[in-house]
Amino acid sequence: MLSVAEAQARILADLVPTGPELVPLADSWGRIAAADIAARLDNPPADVSAMDGYAVRAADCAPGGVLSLVGESPAGHPFPGRVGPGETVRIYTGSVVPEGADAILIQENAQEAGGAVTVAVPPGAGQHIRRLGQDFARGQVVVPAGRALTARDIGLAAAANHAWVAVRRRPVVVILSTGDEIALPGDPIAPGGIANSNTPMLAALVRACGGVPVMLPSARDSAADIARLAQGIETADLLLTAGGASVGRYDLVQQGLERIGLAVDFWKIAMRPGKPLMHGRIGRVPVLGLPGNPVAALVCGLMFALPAIRTLAGHAERTLPEDLATLGGNLPENDRRADFLRATLSRAPDGGLVATAFNRQDSAMLQTLARSQALIMRAPHAPPARAGETCRVVRLDTLAI
Ligand SMILES: Nc1nc2c(c(=O)[nH]1)N[C@H]1C(S)=C(S)[C@@H](COP(=O)(O)OP(=O)(O)OC[C@H]3O[C@@H](n4cnc5c(N)ncnc54)[C@H](O)[C@@H]3O)O[C@H]1N2
């Protein structure tokens, strides 16, 4: 069976990012920059004052000295002349510093009367001046390609004078759950039936990864029905199936999709939950067959669908970051499958993270999944671990998933 890392590498190997589209900058939150965004101007565009006061020549300012007030430089209306020896110009925060001046005397440290300004506390040379380009220079890349745009990036791109940005088209991800027992949430549930939690959960995951989910009606446990529902996926960027991935007589996803051209790349990986994960292609469309147990579907979603969607979306950070934490309880020796244990997080007195695994890790238990704040990652064949030892975690509390 493949390791988690090998499976990730094979899934991501030949995914091609979607093409670019232009969107208004203000609508670009969370979108992935398709190209570097370079500044179209210097910021600040000139030397400007950081305070309200007087533009002066620092060398002219001595305590008690008097300067002649020769004009004003309001923001947006630069003073056209020069500040000569013994002269000063009234200035405000954000105003262009007139030629000749090399410091700002803040108004709290001066007294103005009858066209003269008396210096109380002289400024140092250069004080309270924001230099031309000190934030960024024209041509400098302010947002690199592949970044998911934050409110801060949008502010920066706006300051760099961009009204539109090129972002990647959101990948279209088709979701197909399978199983005779599956009913739409809210519909009557027949004896032995179960509400479909995977489809809405995976749709939310797709959205959180920057994709557009397309939820198909769930398929019966029949190869013909699976093939029928999955027809027409050639315009999608990714197909996610859930359920029917294992070895039972009614686990028919592979058989069903083979009828419409599925070529399987791998099936089964050394991971818990998630052993029956399948990867393949139908034509150019990558296919991820997720296990039906909802926890396995979501954990495989985080470890494989998320990197795949992020790669399709052109995101530079493809996989979830790992953190270190201290174990809050003992863990037994692990077998040959990498384990992802649902866990809560707390803080040790020194502020460090403490991860405590839930006692029951049944991959059908959604409540512990929803309550978990991290997944403790255990390597295949990890020896028993004791409370207080360091462990690797994927944080869920910081993900909006
Ligand atoms: N003999 C073996 N049995 C199983 C093995 C194995 O290796 N040998 N693997 C187990 C593992 S691990 C998993 S995970 C499951 C995966 O099974 P499938 O992917 O075939 O999923 P189903 O059998 O269709 O369903 C499993 C379980 O999940 C429920 N389910 C399915 N879809 C949904 C949905 N959309 N919403 C809510 N719940 C869903 C379904 O009712 C079952 O209870 O196989 C083990 N078996």
Ligand code: MOO
């Ligand atoms: O994926 Mo299964 O849920 O490993 O138990």
